[in-house]
Amino acid sequence: MSTxxxxxxxxxxxxxxxxxxxxxxxxxxxxxxxxxxxxxxxxNVVGLAxxxxxxDVPTIxxxxxxERGGLVLQGLQDVFPEQKPINRTLINTWQDERVVDAVKAxxxxxxxxxxxxxxxxxxMPAIQAAGEGFEVYAVTDASGSGSKEGHDMAVRRMAxxxxxxxxxxxxxxxxxxDWARExxxxxxxxxxxxxxxxxxxxxxxxTQLLATDRA
Numbered sequence: 001m002s003t004x005x006x007x008x009x010x011x012x013x014x015x016x017x018x019x020x021x022x023x024x025x026x027x028x029x030x031x032x033x034x035x036x037x038x039x040x041x042x043x044n045v046v047g048l049a050x051x052x053x054x055x056d057v058p059t060i061x062x063x064x065x066x067e068r069g070g071l072v073l074q075g076l077q078d079v080f081p082e083q084k085p086i087n088r089t090l091i092n093t094w095q096d097e098r099v100v101d102a103v104k105a106x107x108x109x110x111x112x113x114x115x116x117x118x119x120x121x122x123x124m125p126a127i128q129a130a131g132e133g134f135e136v137y138a139v140t141d142a143s144g145s146g147s148k149e150g151h152d153m154a155v156r157r158m159a160x161x162x163x164x165x166x167x168x169x170x171x172x173x174x175x176x177x178d179w180a181r182e183x184x185x186x187x188x189x190x191x192x193x194x195x196x197x198x199x200x201x202x203x204x205x206x207t208q209l210l211a212t213d214r215a
Contacts, residue, residue, distance in 0.1 A: 006164065013137065013174040015055035019108040022049060022142075023062050023093050023115030023122060027070030033116065035151035036144045044168045045114055045142040046075040047195030051172040053079055054187035058106045061085035062093055064121070094125035103134075110135045112171060114142035119154035127161045136163045139171060169196070 025045055030038050052059045063072050063085045071077070072085045088096045093115070103111060111134040115122035122143050130136045138158050145151035155165050176188050193200045 006162075011164075012177075013110060013112070013171060014177070015057050015175045017108055017110045018052075018055075018057045018112055018175070019103055019106045019110070020048070020052045020057050020059040020112045020114075021062065021093065021099065021103065021125075022059065022072075022076060023113065023125070024064050024069070025073040025076055025114075025116055026063055026066065029069065029116035029121075030073075032146045033144045034146050035118070035148045036141070038144075041116075041142060041144050042073065042075060043195050043197075044139075045073070046079065047191055048114060048139060048142050048168040048171060049076050049079040050191045050195070051168070051175060051188070054184050054191065055175045057112075057175070058108070059083075060099060060102050062096075062099060063087045064091065065089065091120060092124040092128065093121065094128040099125075109133070110137065112137045112139060112166075114139035114168075116144055118143045118145040118151045119157075123154045123158055126158050126163045130158075130162045137166045137171070138163050139168050140165050141167045169199075 022045060033041065049059060059080060061072055061076060061080060061083055063069065064087070066072070066085070066087045086096065086098050086102070090096045093099050111129055113122055113126050113136065122138060126136050126138050138155065140155055143151070145154065159165060172188065172191065176184060179185065189203070193204055196203070
């Protein structure tokens with residue numbers, strides 16, 4: 001189990017310490033997604049990927065048997081058009097040496113994972129990586145399962161193994177941390193407008209009202 005701190009300032013994410021792995025967001029997995037509304041997972045994982053790009057967080061895309069399960073979600077590929085996802089046969093991503101080597105090459109220990117399905121493709125690598133000393137964060141609302149019970153039990157199991165459950169908006173907010181970080185404000189704001197749901201709508205409304213007041 002990871003021995004990293006689970007409380008205090010050091011437990012929060014920073015872009016400089018983070019590495020993101022997005023696991024098997026493919027058509028076949030989405031076809032049996034019942035724990036969440038599929039469009040919500042699409043929205044959230046693409047928002048997470050865009051945030052990683054804004055904050056220069058190394059991101060690794062993976063697929064499993066893509067010749068049968070389909071190519072990675074187009075919205076993710078569009079964020080990283082130059083990247084060819086690592087296509088596996090192993091169910092457990094963390095048993096694929098190419099993925100592990102890519103993560104280790106970043107030199108980063110805060111490992112953020114999201115995947116389909118939660119109890120299989122997310123839980124297995126999360127639990128193994130936590131046992132190998134990584135500080136692992138599972139993005140629960142960018143992941144999903146064939147059932148709500150499957151998702152919930154997987155989150156419980158990961159938490160018992162020392163994995164920290166987190167949402168994609170929490171990840172992005174911890175990366176931003178300070179509104180004085182001006183370099184990423186524009187990018188973060190654009191992501192909120194596109195993927196932040198009611199928050200994005202409210203911000204757009206506020207912007208409209210401020211523009212009207214200046215008129």
